Amino acid sequence: MGGKTLLSVFAFFSTLVDAQQKYVLTTGPTARSQCSATTAASPTFSFSTFAFTQSETYRYAIPVPSPTSTETFAAPFSALSSLIPHIVTTTWGSWNPNATVTATDFHDKYGSASWSALWENARPFLTNFTSTGIYSTTVSPTPVPSAELVLPPRDYFGPTDCYYFPDGFIYGVAGSASQIEGAISHEGKAPSAADIIAKDDPSQDYVTNENYYLYKQDIERLAAIGVKYYSFSIPWTRILPFAVPGSPVNRQAIDHYSDLIDFVIAKGMLPVVTLIHFDTPLQFYAANVSTLYEKPSVGYNNGAYQNETFLDSFVHYGKIVMTHFADRVPLWVTFNEPFVYCQNGHSVDTVIKAHAQLYHFYHDQINGTGKVGMKNSNLFGVPLDPLNASHVEAANDFNNFQLAIFGNPIYLGKDYPAVYKERVPDYVPLTKKDLDYMKGTADFWGTDAYTITVISPLSASESPCLNxxxxxxYPECEQQSWGGKFGWNVGYASQTFVxxxxxxxxxxxxxxxxKYRSPIIVTEFGFPVANEAALPLxxxxxxSPRSQYYLSFMSEILKSIWEDGVQVLGVIAWSFVDNWEFGDFTPQYGMQTVNRTTQERHYKKSLFDFVDFIQARTWPN
Structure with missing residues (x-):
């Protein structure tokens, strides 16, 4: 290697290193630059008369006011219905595995007997199944008592920033259907992959939070405390129980989510809709649901996105939901964390092409004025040693594999990163026509930014990284940890990996x-306090640990906006209530508790602190 070439390589690595966070070496204790010098060498001591003078000061949460007028983001369904093929609506009722009377209308391939057969086929994968909780009809909401809205005591140490959030900053809370709704076989809903995963739940609880019937009370509680955006997912298996184009639409599901959206708006909030949140209809597993647990070559689970009928069916479903609700929904998410449920290269191809089609449908045909994007996975890789070029290269490879396989084509119109094409033999090549069609098909970068992971290269004995x-x-092919170079963890640990x-x-x-030159929404972030479920109410x-998490993260978001020039459009916290976390109820991410017997909710301190932090930093009009 010639001297000039060697210098070029060093310059290249130097550029990479400059982009990373560096260790700052210093000596002595932490400086207190905010403190002025003392005026005396020693204090003066004196006696005084003691009296109990402290008194509790009551501060109340500020509710979101009901709107005097409402904004629309597209034409109503009546004006958009011609954009989709003619649909037939129907209803199916509920499935009871112990029913003594069964449907016999097998002459109708989409009739009640065929619908029940979907659940019968899923029966071997369901353990101690019950979908019946306390409620079977929608519960009318009641006002939140003022005593519940008294703000908790502040933590002694808190944010010291002086920044404000930009006008229109989005702040809200989230949940997903399979994690909160329950009623999984009620009112025409068919089984999904998420319902099958429930068999691994130690409590085998298919009821979850009964939000399907309690949604009005849940929304009432969020509006009362001052939350502005409510993010939820609509299950494909409720809207289209048979999943495929040409099958009937579930009228009860359309009416349910239309009413939910209307109630959100009536309470002064705005809805955010996700089209799929790990709940693929079981039909796409081709009667082999066990493949859900196979080791994939891209992400972590098999979402069946590679099924040859998935793309057209998902786009059809998305068009039905968008045409029905686009007039009232300002923010759309096509896929939740697609990397996590992409099985292979064909899955990735499906995701980016389906997303692009729905983006164009929303903006080019519906003429919607809202925003469309997707929620990307949360693990951002940082090098163990940012001054070591091989560690920087490993972190870049990790992030390219996690993020660029979706980010390159959708945001930049660029091909997949080399590291993806090298490791995934069945990746589907993208043509120039593909890239031109996909480029710019997202109005924001949604990131579920819970935490980071520390990256270093594999040792010689661990390479090559084969599937x-x-x-x-495999497939990232880097060493991941949460420990720093000198043995300290990167931060305070939760119950899980956060x-x-x-x-x-x-x-x-x-x-x-x-890198992607797109406005950003932190579409999920949250913290499961260690062993919280075992604590007294x-x-x-x-x-407080959850409050510390949220307030410190949002303080850094403000610095990102004002000091780094990053366009952050908003934040959506996960989750507004303790829910089923695809395994059990033990990792509690919620900002409200749930009594699993009575379904009663209680606000946690973190929800007050989250909303109060933002309201205190909203520029007065």
Whole structure:
């Protein structure tokens, strides 16, 4: 290697390193630059008369006012119905595995007997199945008592920033259908992959939070405390139980979500709709649901996106939902964390092409004025040693594999990263026509930015990284940890893999903004306090670690906006209530508790702190 070439390589790596967070070496204790010098060498001591003078000051949450007028984002369904093929609506009722009377209308391939057969086929994968909780009809909401809206005591140490959020900043909370709704076989809903995963739940609870019947009370509680946006998912298996184009639309589902959206708006909030949140209809597993658990070559689970009928069926479903609700919904998410449920290269191809088609349908045919995007996975890789070029290269490879396989074509109109094409043999090549069609088909970059992971290269004995059952490193092919170079964890640990890493969040936002040149919404972030479910209720409610997580992350978001020039459009916290976390109820991410017997909710301190932080930093009009 010639001297000039060697210098070029060093310059290249130097550029990479400059983009990373560096260790700042110093000596002595932490400086207190905010403190002025003392005026005396020693204090003066004196006696005074003691009296109890402290008194509790009551502060109340500020509710979101009901609107005096409402904004629309597209024409109503009556004007858009011609954009989709003629649809037939019907209803199916509910499935009861212990029913003594069964439907016999097998002459109708979409009749009640065929619908019941969907659940009968799923029966072997359901354990101790019950979908019946306390409620079987929608519960009318009641006002939240003022005593519940008294703000909790502040933590002693808190944010010290002086920034404001930009006008129109989005702030809200989220949940997803399979994690909160329950009623999974009621009113025509068919089984999904998420329902099958429930068999691994130690409590085998298919009822979850009964939000399907309690949604009005849940929305009432959020509006009363001041939440502005409510993010939820609509299950494909409720809207189209048979999943495919040409099958009937479930009238009860359309009416349910239309009423939910109307109630959100009536309470002064705005809805955010996700089209699929890990709940693929079981039909796309081709009667082999066990493949859900196979080791994939791209993400972590098999979402059946590679099924040859999935793309057209999903786009058809998305068009039905968009045409019905686009007039009232300002923010749309096509796929939730697609990387997590992409099985292989064909899955990735399906996701980006289906997303692009729905983006064009919304903006070019519906002429919607809202925003369309997707929610990308949360793990951002940072190098273990940012001054080591091989660690920087490993972190770049990790992020390219996690993010660029979707980000390159959708945001930049660029081909897949080389690291993806090298490791995934069945990837589908993209043509120039494909890339031209996909480029710019997202109005924001949605990131579920819970935490970060520390990346270093594999050792010589661990390479090459091949897709074998015993290879725990495939497909990212880097060493991942949550420990820093000198042995400290990167932050305070939760019950799961989430660590409190606010400064790295700011780093992540800068990376996304400068690489993909798109406005950003933090579409999920949250913190499951360790062993919270085992604590007495009063201790669960005073969840200071979760408050610390949210307030520190949002403080760094403000710095990202004002000091780094990053366009962050908003934040949506996960989750507004403790829910089923695809396995059990033990990792509690919620900002409200749920009594699993009575379904009663209680606000946690973190929800007050989250909303109060934003309202205190909203520029007065």
């Amino acid at each position: 074998t059952p015993s290879n725990v490193f 660590y409190i890493t606010p400064t790295y969040l700011r780093h992540y936002l800068s990376y996304l903004w400068n 009063a201790q669960q409610l005073f969840d």
